[in-house]
Amino acid sequence: MDSQAQFRQAERQFRQYTSEAEAGRLDLESYRAAINSLRVTDEQGHLWMLQEGSGLWHLWLGDRWVAATPYDNPPPVTPAQSIATTPQRAASPARMTVSPEASGNIVDRAGCLRQMIKYALITVIIFGLIGGALFLFVEDFPPEGLLGVGLAALISLLISARQLSTHWEGVIVEIRVERQRVTDDDDNVSYTYVPFAHIREPSGKIRKQRSVTGWEVGDYVRKRQGVTSAENLGH
The missing domain is CATH 2.40.50 (OB fold (Dihydrolipoamide Acetyltransferase, E2P))
Incomplete structure (x- = not known):
């Protein structure tokens, strides 16, 4: 059975366990144990499980479960809300209180410029050494090849500048x-x-x-x- 079929089978079992719990044939502890057993390892070795209550797939990232879909075109999911579930954190806090010191609305443009100059110098030195080594030690290295090194340096500078300026x-x-x-x-x-x-x-x-x-x-x-x-x- 391929992993896609395993996901669908797990979803069918999830709906069955939920129906039995709603009908009183499964107590909460047994229901949770049954749901926790519905774990699927996909073809890439990623571990998945269905979330209690919602029936949504979650992926294990090594330190936490994160909502995700194992399907390229996910089928519709009907949440089951009648079973008591583990409390979840609010996905969208209504309000955040952040101190003025933490808000950081004042932009340090001088510091940004200094960092850009620093990264520019580092980039020029590194790519200059690479270009010089290629020209001196690679036999029959075409001088126009230095243009490629220069272009790579320019692209690196542009990426760094964009990242630093945001x-x-x-x-x-x-x-x-x-x-x-x-x-x-x-x-x-x-x-x-x-x-x-x-x-x-x-x-x-x-x-x-x-x-x-x-x-x-x-x-x-x-x-x-x-x-x-x-x-x-x-x-």
């Missing part, structure tokens, strides 16, 4: 996993699952960022100008 902050309202297709050099296809945080900015706009270990729904995260990574300010 400033955003907000509350994580949802973390979901997306299934991404990966093709290797031999055109072999595989799939990987990547968690993304959906962040509500003060303007109300939702920003989608790749999630970092330790981020949770309700956390306030901020990315300042002049730095490459976001900081988690907590609840």
Whole structure:
């Protein structure tokens, strides 16, 4: 039985256990034990289970369960709400209280410029050494090949400048996993699952960022100008 068939079989068993619990033929402890046994390992070795109560699939990321779908075209799911479930954290806090010091609305443009200059110098030095080594030690290395090295350096500078110049902050309202297709050099296809945080900015706009270990729904995260990574300010 392939993994897709296993997922559908687990869903059928989930509905059966839920019906039996609603009819009083299963007590809550037995119902939870039955639901917890409905785990599926897919062809890539990822572990999945159905969430008690909602019937939604969740994927194990090594340190937490995250809502995701194992299907390319997910079938509709009818939530079962009548069984008492484990309390869940609110997916969208109504309000966050953040101190003025934590809000970080003042952008340090001078610090951002210093960081850009620093990264530019590092990039020029690294790619300069690479280009010089290729020209000196690779036999018959064409001089125009240095143009390729220069182009790579320029692209790296543009990516760094864009990353350093952005400033955003907000509350994580949802973390979901997306299934991404990966093709290797031999055109072999595989799939990987990547968690993304959906962040509500003060303007109300939702920003989608790749999630970092330790981020949770309700956390306030901020990315300042002049730095490459976001900081988690907590609840």
